[in-house]
Amino acid sequence: MYAFEIERPSTIADAVSVLQNEDAQALSGGQTLIPTLKARLAMPETLISLTGIPEMQGICMNEAGQLCIGGATTHASVATGAIQYPALAQMAGHIGDPAVRNRGTIGGSLANNDPAACYPAAVLGSGATIVTNTREIAADDYFQGMFETVLEDGEIITEVRFPLPKRANYQKFQQPASRFALVGVFVAKHADGVRVAVTGASEEGVFRWTNAELALDADFSTTALSELMVTADGLLEDIHGSPEYRANLIKVMAQQAVDAA
Amino acid sequence: MPTVTMVVNGQPVSQDVEARTLLVDLLRNDLSLTGTHVGCDTSQCGACVVHVNGDAVKACTMFAFEAEGAEVATIEGQAAADGTLSNIQQAFQDHHGLQCGFCTPGMIMSASALLKDNPKPSEDEIRAYLEGNICRCTGYHNIVKAIMAASGQDITAVAAE
Numbered sequence A: 001m002y003a004f005e006i007e008r009p010s011t012i013a014d015a016v017s018v019l020q021n022e023d024a025q026a027l028s029g030g031q032t033l034i035p036t037l038k039a040r041l042a043m044p045e046t047l048i049s050l051t052g053i054p055e056m057q058g059i060c061m062n063e064a065g066q067l068c069i070g071g072a073t074t075h076a077s078v079a080t081g082a083i084q085y086p087a088l089a090q091m092a093g094h095i096g097d098p099a100v101r102n103r104g105t106i107g108g109s110l111a112n113n114d115p116a117a118c119y120p121a122a123v124l125g126s127g128a129t130i131v132t133n134t135r136e137i138a139a140d141d142y143f144q145g146m147f148e149t150v151l152e153d154g155e156i157i158t159e160v161r162f163p164l165p166k167r168a169n170y171q172k173f174q175q176p177a178s179r180f181a182l183v184g185v186f187v188a189k190h191a192d193g194v195r196v197a198v199t200g201a202s203e204e205g206v207f208r209w210t211n212a213e214l215a216l217d218a219d220f221s222t223t224a225l226s227e228l229m230v231t232a233d234g235l236l237e238d239i240h241g242s243p244e245y246r247a248n249l250i251k252v253m254a255q256q257a258v259d260a261a
Numbered sequence B: 001m002p003t004v005t006m007v008v009n010g011q012p013v014s015q016d017v018e019a020r021t022l023l024v025d026l027l028r029n030d031l032s033l034t035g036t037h038v039g040c041d042t043s044q045c046g047a048c049v050v051h052v053n054g055d056a057v058k059a060c061t062m063f064a065f066e067a068e069g070a071e072v073a074t075i076e077g078q079a080a081a082d083g084t085l086s087n088i089q090q091a092f093q094d095h096h097g098l099q100c101g102f103c104t105p106g107m108i109m110s111a112s113a114l115l116k117d118n119p120k121p122s123e124d125e126i127r128a129y130l131e132g133n134i135c136r137c138t139g140y141h142n143i144v145k146a147i148m149a150a151s152g153q154d155i156t157a158v159a160a161e
């Protein structure tokens, strides 16, 4: 690691003000950023830790009936605390391993937008809202391809708001060495329609499988998906799986999620 | 250089560290607590698991600075002052839960975090909890057995293959 300074502000306002320096970078759970620093792939002058900010911690329900999760809330806290949204709690409880879940946070995961991460699928499938220090961003507008989001430099995720669907489930086909998703599918049946979000599969990062959404709108059952085919075009190819393999997994994981929802 | 103040195995500690100093390096290099091992240094293997405020974390993937004010527990604090092993340590010895022993500190710290939340875990729960702890030697069966035994459960049913 290159040398840097570190600060641990206790309010969002203080964190935002020190992050205006262009060589400053936010540090949350560090489960992605510390390995990146070790590999010397980043060289911030100052890290601004978000782990000591009480306003960014915790889970509650707001007046609109949404589940609100502070941007620096750990995966472990969501796994045990998001009792109003069991599919989300179950997703968080299967990220990485217990030690990773005790440090890694929702804001860090969404800012990083790893193409195989679980939270992007949950956020897109839920139609959640990402709240930053400056604005509210709909999930449909937030993700911009692998490792890309609409976040500006110095902008931090302070909260994520999830509307509660009627039924939902996340199924991940785990890549056993990394524990990330080889393919993960989040299915949520909302009052105004079904959303199906797929992670781990596409060169463009997380995406909505709209044909499945239409089919499930008409009939929320595994058979509704049996006639659908996913094209392998634009899907990821690596030593763990071919595009065709991933295409098939998308359908299988979606069916399992519908079954378990 | 920032100073961090924390309690390690019940002892107050105050140490100047660089911002980039990892918790595991503070423990091993500054405090000479070399029981916490570094297997991978990439948050994969779990050899470096310690408790920070009671939660299992990978000490290779946390800055020492982030443990400001925290209670840190390492493998050195598990046995009693007179050397009597903890339940879990004794069970690892009794059930051959280690061979080379490199992974063992992390295994024991993970196991004790598990038993704190879930005093009688099933075999499946133990295996799931140890997902981030890799052992190159044992094949895991005796580790699982040791943890079942340490939690006062019958181990005859644990698969022996």
Ligand SMILES: Cc1cc2nc3c(=O)[nH]c(=O)nc-3n(C[C@H](O)[C@H](O)[C@H](O)COP(=O)(O)OP(=O)(O)OC[C@H]3O[C@@H](n4cnc5c(N)ncnc54)[C@H](O)[C@@H]3O)c2cc1C
Residues within 6 Å of the ligand: A025, A026, A027, A028, A029, A030, A031, A032, A033, A034, A050, A071, A072, A094, A095, A096, A097, A100, A103, A104, A105, A106, A107, A108, A109, A111, A112, A114, A116, A117, A118, A119, A151, A155, A156, A157, A158, A178, A179, A180, A181, B042, B043, B044
């Ligand atoms: C062994 C292992 C297994 C894993 N398995 C999975 C898995 O199965 N599924 C999965 O989804 N993930 C997995 N992860 C990743 C894990 O979820 C990380 O915790 C997460 O991707 C990053 O969160 P963090 O809080 O650690 O962020 P950090 O590493 O601290 O930060 C990541 C990036 O986000 C930025 N950032 C952090 N917080 C904010 C914020 N509030 N606002 C704006 N920018 C911010 C940082 O500047 C940095 O660029 C795994 C990680 C490891 C080490």
Ligand code: FES
Residues within 6 Å of the ligand: B037, B038, B039, B040, B041, B042, B043, B044, B045, B046, B047, B048, B049, B058, B059, B060, B061
């Ligand atoms: S040394 Fe920390 S996880 Fe391997």
Ligand code: FES
Residues within 6 Å of the ligand: B097, B098, B099, B100, B101, B102, B103, B104, B134, B135, B136, B137, B138
């Ligand atoms: S006993 Fe050798 S690595 Fe586990």
